[in-house]
Structures are given as C-alpha cells and as structure tokens.
Amino acid sequence: MSEETKSFLNASIAPEEFDWDAFEEKGAAVEDREKVSELYDKTLSKVVENEVVEGTVTAIGKREVIVNIGYKSEGVISAPEFRYNPDLQVGDKVDVYVESAEDRKGQLILSHKKARALKSWDRVNAAYDAGEVVKGFIKTRTKGGMIVDVFGIEAFLPGSQIDIKPIRDYDVFVNTTMDFKIVKINPEFRNVVVSHKALLEAEQEQKRAELISKLEKGQVLEGTVKNITGYGVFVDLGGVDGLIHITDLSWGRITHPEEVVALDEKIKVVVLDFNEQQKRIALGLKQLTAHPWESLSADIKPGDVVKGKVVALADYGAFIEVAPGVEGLVHVSEMSWSPRLHSAQDFLTLGQEVEAVVLSVDREARKMSLGLKQLTANPWENIREKYPVGSRQTAVVRNITNFGVFAELEDGVEGLIHISDLSWNKIKHPSELVASGDSIEVVILDFDEQNHKLSLGRKQLVPNPWDELEAKYPVGTTVEATVANAGDKTTTVTFEDGTEAVAFNREMVKEDGKQAVAGDKLPVKVIELRRSTRTVRVSHLRTYSEVKEAKAAAEAEGTKKAVKKINTTIEKTTLGDISSLAALKDKLEKGE
Secondary structure, three states: OOHHHHHHHHOOOOHHHOOHHHHHHOOOOHHHHHHHHHHHHHHOOOOOOOOEEEEEEEEEOOOEEEEEOOOOOOEEEEHHHHOOOOOOOOOOEEEEEEEEOOOOOOOEEEEHHHHHHHHHHHHHHHHHHHOOEEEEEEEEEEOOEEEEEEOOEEEEEEHHHOOOOOOOOHHHHOOOEEEEEEEEEEOOOOEEEEEOHHHHHHHHHHHHHHHHHHOOOOOEEEEEEEEEOOOEEEEEOOOOEEEEEHHHOOOOOOOOHHHOOOOOOEEEEEEEEEEOOOOEEEEEOHHHOOOHHHHOOOOOOOOOEEEEEEEEEEOOEEEEEEEOOEEEEEEHHHOOOOOOOOOHHHOOOOOOEEEEEEEEEEOOOOEEEEEOHHHOOOOOOOHHHHOOOOOEEEEEEEEEOOOEEEEEEEOOEEEEEEHHHOOOOOOOOHHHOOOOOOEEEEEEEEEEOOOOEEEEEOHHHOOOHHHHHHHHOOOOOEEEEEEEEEOOOEEEEEEOOOOEEEEEHHHHEOOOOOEOOOOOEEEEEEEEEEOOOOEEEEEOHHHHHHHHHHHHHHHHHHHHHHHHHHHHHHHHOOHHHHHHHHHHHHHHHOOO
C-alpha cells in the first residue's frame, strides 16, 4: 500500500480535500485505488432517485443555485425556482427532488420546484388550518386578478384582495414577492385562493381600535384622500379610514366631491362622530372654517339688490348663492307678476348669474328670501287706467280649461274669459272657438287688483243675437218650420233662417192625429222665449186647435146674442104670438 493511501486512510483529512491528482500521478496500485474509492463512497450519502431530500445551498448565481446533498457531486438548480424566496442565502437548508444521480456528464440532477410541489399541498392545507402567513411570488396577471406561486402551487389572487385601497395599475405587482393569507381551498380541484388584503385589514383593524380609543369629537387630524365617491370622500388617517359626507365638505352647494378635494391629497379634518362598536368615523372638512352666514355683511337688508349664481332648481323655486355657502330662495311666485302657475325652469337655468331683490333675511335660521319680479314695474299698479272697463284689447291665449280661457294682455297681466262669456251660443268646450297661442280680441269686464285677477269677455264684441230673435219672433208668432229631429220626448224644428226651436211631442200632433216626423214642414207657434237657456219653445198643435176654439167661441157668442134678441122681442109681442115665439126660442137654444 502506498504512503498516499495510508495517509488518506489514517488521516482525518476530509474526502473533498484529498489530492486525487497527486494520488493518481504517483501511481497507486489498482487494488489500493479501489479500496480508497470504496472507503470514500462510504463517506457519501446514499442517494435514491425520485425522492425528496434536504440539501444545503453552497453558492448562488444569477442563473443557478448550487446545492450539496452530501453526494459525490453537487446539484445545480435553475435560479428562477427560488424566485419566490428573494432572501435565499448560502447555507440555507432547502428541499430538493433527486431526478437522477448522474447525467451524461456525471452531474447530479436536482429540482427544487418538484420537491416543493410534492410537499406543497400538505403545507398549503397546514398553513390554511393554522391561519399562517405565507410568502408567494406573483407570476403574472390573469382575468380578475393575479397568479401567485405559493409552495410551488399556483394560487389565485383576486384583484379586490391585493390591497385595501383601489388598485390603478396591476402590472406593478408582477414579479414581486408578498405575504399572503390562504383564504379558500378547494380539495377536489386543488384550487387555492390567497389574499394580501386580509393581512392589511387585520392590521388596520388593530390600528382602528387603537385610534378610536383615543378619538374625541372635535379633534383635528391629518389624513390622505384615499377614495372619492359620489356621496363622499374616504380619508386614510394612518391605517384607519374615515368618511367625509358630501354635505360636510363645503358650506356651499357642490355636485361632486372632486370639486373640493383630489385623490392622494393630504388634508386636515375634524372628527364629527365615531362609533366604537361599528368602528365608523365621521369626519368634516367645512367645520374647520367659520359658517359663511357668520361673515355675511350686516348691511344686507330687505330691498337690497344682490348678485348670485343659480345652484339648484326645483318646481317650487330656485336657490341663488349670493356668497360662498349663503343661499337665498326665489319662490316661483316671486319670479313673475303673472298669476299663472309656472315652474322655475321656465325662468332660470342652473349656473346662471342673476340679480335679485332681498325680500327677507333671517340670520338665526340662516334663511333668505329673494325675488326677481321686483326688479320690474308691477303692471297691476295702474291697471284700470291702462285697460279701462269696457275697452277692447288684444290678448294671447295661454291656457284653455273646461271652464274658460286664460288670455295674456302683457307680461304679468292675464285674465280669464269664462266659457259663458266666449259666445252667445251654447258651446261644450272653449277649444271649439280658440286654440292656445291664438291672438284674439277681448273686452275688459272687471278687475280685482288686490288678487291680480281680471275678467274678460269675447261675446260682448258682437250684439246679443237674442235681442234680435226676441224682436223677430215674439211669443204668439206663427212661422213655417221643418222637423229636424223627433226624439222620445221632444222634437227639434228649424225655422227658414236657421233658428232652432224645440217642442214637446204632444205639441207636435198634426190635425189628423198623427205625430210629426223628421222632414215634415208645418206651421208652429212660438209659445216661449227663455233667455237664460237660449231656448225657443214652439207648438204645432196650437196653430189649429186655437182656431177651432176661437170658431166655437164665436158661434157660442152668436147664439147668445140671438137668444137675447128673442127675449127682447117676446117682451114686445102680443099674447097670441107667445106660443109661436116660445117654440122658436126652444129651437135656437137647442142649436137647431
């Protein structure tokens, strides 16, 4: 046995430090070399392929990591397999999977990724059961979130679970390592869902509890605008969020919080209220400044003219901001002298700059009433002089109702033509005679200055046709008429000039006993003229029945006179003539 062999066998030198080149150059006996190799192999770990073993990191490069598992050669593992662990250092213990004891070059083939994958599911379940915080490497974006490498398993990270605040750019998280909490596992499909937000919320919850325990109403804090919504602003007070409602952002009226604050802006806020149980914090921004009403000029009084902007519109009126945070209401009735109902949108638009007259100021209630119509002259002040009763005027039809027509003489001066004053004839609805927007002639009938009411007439422009009709067809007049319509109870007839009259059916029985029908032409007698209802009543029956009655009356009157004459004659005759005269008297009395 050579001296080198004895030295190797007896010395405490480590196998990896033995000078094999010198040993080979000096030519060791074959049997000696075999014994040395056998002894060296005994110092190495037994490597079994397709098993997971523990190794030690001996070197870390940009592309590969060298791991020693106690075998005669070290294993080389691709560096990306360790990207989930950016804190990896030389000397760290890692699990590796032995794919092959030697490749063609005699190199040990190891895989850290496969080792993790074999143990990952057990580790994921253990971490989930224990609520353990795990590290994960965000590999890529996917629909709805990110793909994260946890213990070699691809887990899903929903976009809503990345952070507490809304994420604007998801790409900045790709290729980064973060702490996660496993929030859901599906054993059947081996799906894993992780959350980074859950860790932040737990931390925030602790901070919120600590902060709320120290809060006081009226306390001023500094925070950062975290999120802006239509109803308010969320402010980060240092891990804890508070809400500024839109009504507490400004003393003035605003349509959106973005008019006052910007995202990520640092602002000071005042604590308005907080609820320890619900862990809600109400904040205010406008409360840091004095109320605008307190700084409103004391000189403003009723009658003053102020300028402002229309900040809100409603059917009943408009709100005018005369100073930041100071608004006055212009009721719709104060927008025009016209008594007709209007909507504020008919006069003003949102954002319009206007002048108005101060009607009243209540500084304690912080209310102000304004008027627009007061900037123009009141047309009702000299209404009687401008529009005398009985005068003819031109008006424009503005509104038509069942009971009449509203017509406007000028802006703010409007009157009513009652349906009874539209025409001398009967009408069912005013729309039969006029339409909205028509320019018509009217007569001024009466005024009510106090209530701004005006009565107008249209039929008064022409003579009353009933005056002419009464003169043309006095009661008792007999005229020729044509039956226009025969109803169940009444019959309508028409005179030659178009005048309509009505008769009860019993008055339309002809001399032969038959009832008059439509189309019959026959004489009728006017028996009534009713002005209140503009009705002419006639009768055909009386045209012939009264003649018979008159003839019978005349005959009776003649008989009466003859009898009287006989009586007178009897008194002058002799007794011899009495018997003959008596007989004649009897005959006359009997109608013979």
